[in-house]
Amino acid sequence: MARVYYERLSDESAGFLEYENSRRRAHIAMVLVFEAGRLATEGGGIDFERVREIVSSRLRELPRLRTKLRRIPLDGHPVWVDDPEFNLDYHLQQSSLPRPGNQDQLCRTAARIAATRLDRSRPLWDCWVIEGLAEGRFALVLKMHKALALFEGADLLRAILSTTEGPTRCGMGRYSPRPAPSPVELFSQEVLRRWSPSRRTMGGVFNFLRKPSRAGRELKEQAEGMLRVxxxxxxxxxxxxxxxxxxxxxxxxxxxxxxxxxxxxxxxxxxxxxxxxxxxxxxxxxxxxxxxxxxxxxxxxxxxxxxxxxxxxxxxxxxxxxxxxxxxxxxxxxxxxxxxxxxxxxxxxxxxxxxxxxxxxxxxxxxxxxxxxxxxxxxxxxxxxxxxxxxxxxxxxxxxxxxxxxxxxxxxxxxxxxxxxxxxxxxxxxxxxxxxxxxxxxxxxxxxxxxxxxxxxxxxxxxxxxxxxxxxxx
Incomplete structure (x- = not known):
């Protein structure tokens, strides 16, 4: 039987989720403007299918972008699990400005995209390809929840951008989502986690007890430094x-x-x-x-x-x-x-x-x-x-x-x-x-x-x- 996978969100990341409401957002966004290059089509648009192919090929290197939220039963704390029904079409979308689009039109479109709350039932990121800018240019508008963006393996832009002008190579392969725990398994493992203090935490306590003056002095110096800042x-x-x-x-x-x-x-x-x-x-x-x-x-x-x-x-x-x-x-x-x-x-x-x-x-x-x-x-x-x-x-x-x-x-x-x-x-x-x-x-x-x-x-x-x-x- 395959081992189930889940990862508990830190209290800080969980706080980002709780912060959001109908008026407040906790996702960051980036707007990148490109020249068309070889992605230009004969009709003056952008080869969206080629962009989709590139993003799809890079997602195999970024499993974080395939994880979604689950809640621990009774406790309610969020965890990451792989999304077995992940569909790129819900995350990579296409739009167009009235040609020739200017910067103010791009700003209005990007603002509408960024103002929308991310769907909590899916992985917490979206990417829009906006074509129709003047001189055949196009833009990518990426938004990603702060709870997800902090992970090293969630940097989509770093994965798709290159320092060379040559065509991007798209490898073939199949991604298999890791099994998610059932509600009973999730609850029982959380109970075990709470009743099993980590050796790292206990080691820190023992070090403090063995050398209280040194540990106390270090904490005092760190606190004073941050207060001055x-x-x-x-x-x-x-x-x-x-x-x-x-x-x-x-x-x-x-x-x-x-x-x-x-x-x-x-x-x-x-x-x-x-x-x-x-x-x-x-x-x-x-x-x-x-x-x-x-x-x-x-x-x-x-x-x-x-x-x-x-x-x-x-x-x-x-x-x-x-x-x-x-x-x-x-x-x-x-x-x-x-x-x-x-x-x-x-x-x-x-x-x-x-x-x-x-x-x-x-x-x-x-x-x-x-x-x-x-x-x-x-x-x-x-x-x-x-x-x-x-x-x-x-x-x-x-x-x-x-x-x-x-x-x-x-x-x-x-x-x-x-x-x-x-x-x-x-x-x-x-x-x-x-x-x-x-x-x-x-x-x-x-x-x-x-x-x-x-x-x-x-x-x-x-x-x-x-x-x-x-x-x-x-």
Whole structure:
């Protein structure tokens, strides 16, 4: 008899499931724009069957994407089991924009897709192929629940993208789902698990009892370090025009910024690329509030930005005050650099930068790590996630990836979330908002463009900053 398979979700992942309701979502999304390449058809569309063939062939390497949720009887805790009725047609779908589709139309379509809750009776991911963009381009819109995206074997984009322009090889093979336990087996195994403490847990207890002073000192040092990092978190923030009760609708806006322009600003003003991105966003938010006839001086706004640890396995939130009241762009930059330098000096656990060059596609996994760190967003706070991508081009069956945007789920009272992803010499900003709280988010996109232009003008006048004053490279 075949051995049954199931895997209990962690309490954190189970919490993501419980968090969702008719207005709140716990899935992340990514929007990738490609040139058509060899996927173009004679009618101006995209060879959807070829895309389906590629995805289907890669699913054999990603068994996580074939698992669905079950509940332990009486207990109710969720577990993963293989879906014996998995059908790719429910997860990979096709849509089209009215040709020639523009970015605003893509944003509206992607927002409608991302606003829809994932079907809990099936594996928790969806992927849409959106054709009809100008110049024959197309987009992939992938959404995946945070409970699933954290697993290494769930990165679909990494599996289907390649660093070569040649055609993607699609192997043949058959996938056999592992048998799932019956309700009685699931309940009985859970009872045994609860009454059998792991040796690892007991070993930790014994070590603590043998050397209580050493263990206590280590715990104390870790706690003090994290409290210093989260010092901004302990000070309450006021309400802002971006706060409100979330509704069911979402609105997106995208903006591409040349990475060399950001580097030029960094060389002139000092700090890191991470600091420059925060400076750009602070100035853009100031401009946006001005268009709403809201004085930035009256708004107390803090950014919550996840930063990778030195191992690249966990992210910790930095709480940084966004100096939108400061009129001068360089002045805002200096204030932000002072904050980030102080946080870096106080906690080695949060010393890494999220926005850094990579050699391969692991952005989806890092994006999920960063999104996990954004557990609580309170009034007066904005989620700002910076995520790395490769600086060499990637391809889907020879179709070049041109743009990539990450979409954060909105949290509770915050009606705006911002991401910045780097790829092939550009930084791609994505704004996700509740349109009933933040009206016409496209103006925020335009404000980013204006802020970059102004900072570049100041940078050309100043010239390179001294390294001792400006800080280090990202």
């Amino acid at each position: 989260m010092g901004y978190r302990l000070r309450p923030a006021g309400e802002s025009p971006f706060d409100g009760n979330l509704g069911p609708h979402r609105s997106f806006s995208f903006q591409e910024v040349d990475l060399e322009s950001v580097q030029a600003i960094r060389r002139a003003l000092g700090g890191t690329v991470h600091d420059v991105v925060l400076t750009i966003l602070s100035g853009a938010l100031r401009r946006f509030l001005g268009e709403l006839h809201v004085s930035p001086v009256t708004v107390d706004l803090r950014g919550v930005t996840p930063i990778l640890d030195s191992l690249g396995e966990e992210a910790h939130p930095w709480f940084v005050e966004l100096p939108i009241w400061e009129e001068s762009g360089p002045g805002r930059h200096d204030l932000l650099c002072e904050q980030t330098r102080r946080i870096r000096a106080e906690a080695d656990a949060a010393s890494g930068e999220m926005l850094a060059a990579g050699d391969e596609w692991n952005a989806a996994h890092l994006f999920a790590i960063g999104a996990r760190a954004l557990k609580e967003i309170e009034a007066g706070q904005l989620a700002i996630l910076q995520c790395p991508g490769p600086q060499n081009p990637l391809y889907l069956d020879g179709a070049r990836l041109e743009e990539c945007y990450g979409i954060l789920p909105l949290r509770d009272s915050s009606g705006l979330g911002i991401t910045a992803m780097s790829y092939t010499g550009s930084i791609f900003f994505a704004f996700n908002c509740d349109p009933d709280i933040v009206h016409d988010v496209r103006r925020l996109r335009d404000a980013v463009d204006s802020e970059v232009a102004e900072l570049l003008g100041v940078s050309s006048e100043r010239g390179p900053a001294l390294r001792a004053v400006g800080g280090s490279d990202p």
